[in-house]
Amino acid sequence: MQEDIHATKLAILKATERLVAANGFEATSLRAITAAAKVNLAAVNYHFSTKDALILAMLNRRLRPVNEARLALLDQFEEEAGENPVTVEKILEALFRPVLDVVSGRAKGGRDFLRLLALALAEPGAYLKPLVEKEFSEKTRRFHHALRRTLPGLSEVEAHWRLHFAHGVFFHAVVHSAVLECTSKGRCRITSAETVLRRIVGFCAAGLRNPA
Amino acid sequence: MQEDIHATKLAILKATERLVAANGFEATSLRAITAAAKVNLAAVNYHFSTKDALILAMLNRRLRPVNEARLALLDQFEEEAGENPVTVEKILEALFRPVLDVVSGRAKGGRDFLRLLALALAEPGAYLKPLVEKEFSEKTRRFHHALRRTLPGLSEVEAHWRLHFAHGVFFHAVVHSAVLECTSKGRCRITSAETVLRRIVGFCAAGLRNPA
């Protein structure tokens, strides 16, 4: 369905991603986007109706494959585990590795994808809510179920809260890594996806398992 | 020094806080701010030079007392502990309770303060960096030192990382509580500052103590 996407549409999406990452939502004008994409100014309104819809489409283009990859990885781990529940560490890896792959991947636009998501989420008006509801519902359901199977002591609400906390660790660590680098005076920085993933998983696994 | 702040200046700051929280940075015009504050349009440029400086002043107005309260609370806990190191739970409480006080306080503008900070942090250009460096440096130093005294097994960098993770838990839980409420289908919501603080502290304490 995305294969036969129009070349103009794709060029606009790519340019939007790059420019918004560099300058922010409001600071990126349709004129800058269409100039970078080498398309006509009116093409945005023709293909996406409005600027807001373009932003949503841009985010969703990254978000959907990530969530699909998360589910696929969880599938794989569950299959490998056979009868046994998947370990907490594997659950966390299935949650975070696909995002790290995008963020640290070769694709230029992916690098700032998470920060843009954070920006959009923090924006008032909750205009991301329909997207969140649609794209996150199955992911939430599956990982929530997996976690409760692994840690049967967790109540339903407690599992929700702790998964939310784990997302917070990952989100904050990746999006605001510059803050850590600043406050630690350069002593802490993300060198590789693997090492930061190990740190995050270690911290979150302990928090998830906490019996209290 | 803030006592004798000019009435016009204060009115602008308050109006800015309220409007930016409701509509976002770029969507809030100086005209809307000055209209709400019942001051002249040019007063903003007169008292704050520029719109960006106004935003910074607005954030700093909340940030500074919060960080002072954090340090005061840590002082108190250290005094109560006497010779012993402060418990991990107390350290976390000193970090997060002052923020929760602002967020859940009576002051209307405080409610969205953390979200605005998240928004500003996620914005490109790192124009918050000088503010972070200035306002966070002592806080970081003191809490980092306290944590390493309590958990001597942590290396210096590891302590930095884990404190960063703990901030992520808190930040995400409070700022994006709407996402949790959405994905949990309303089963999880912040009912009181006390209960959410207990959950957060429990999760983070386990993560901080994790020996691995």
Next chain:
DNA sequence: GCTTGATTCAAACGAACGTTTGAATTAGCC
């Protein structure tokens, strides 16, 4: 090869923005 629908294009629209200006007003001081 004409028709029909989809797409691109240059141009303009109307509105809103942050900032500046220079005069008017106010407040503090001798």
Next chain:
DNA sequence: GGCTAATTCAAACGTTCGTTTGAATCAAGC
């Protein structure tokens, strides 16, 4: 009460924005 600096004010400046329009161009089916 007159001098000075600080503050407020109405008005305008120049720019940029998202969107619309209507004609031009392209693609494909018959």
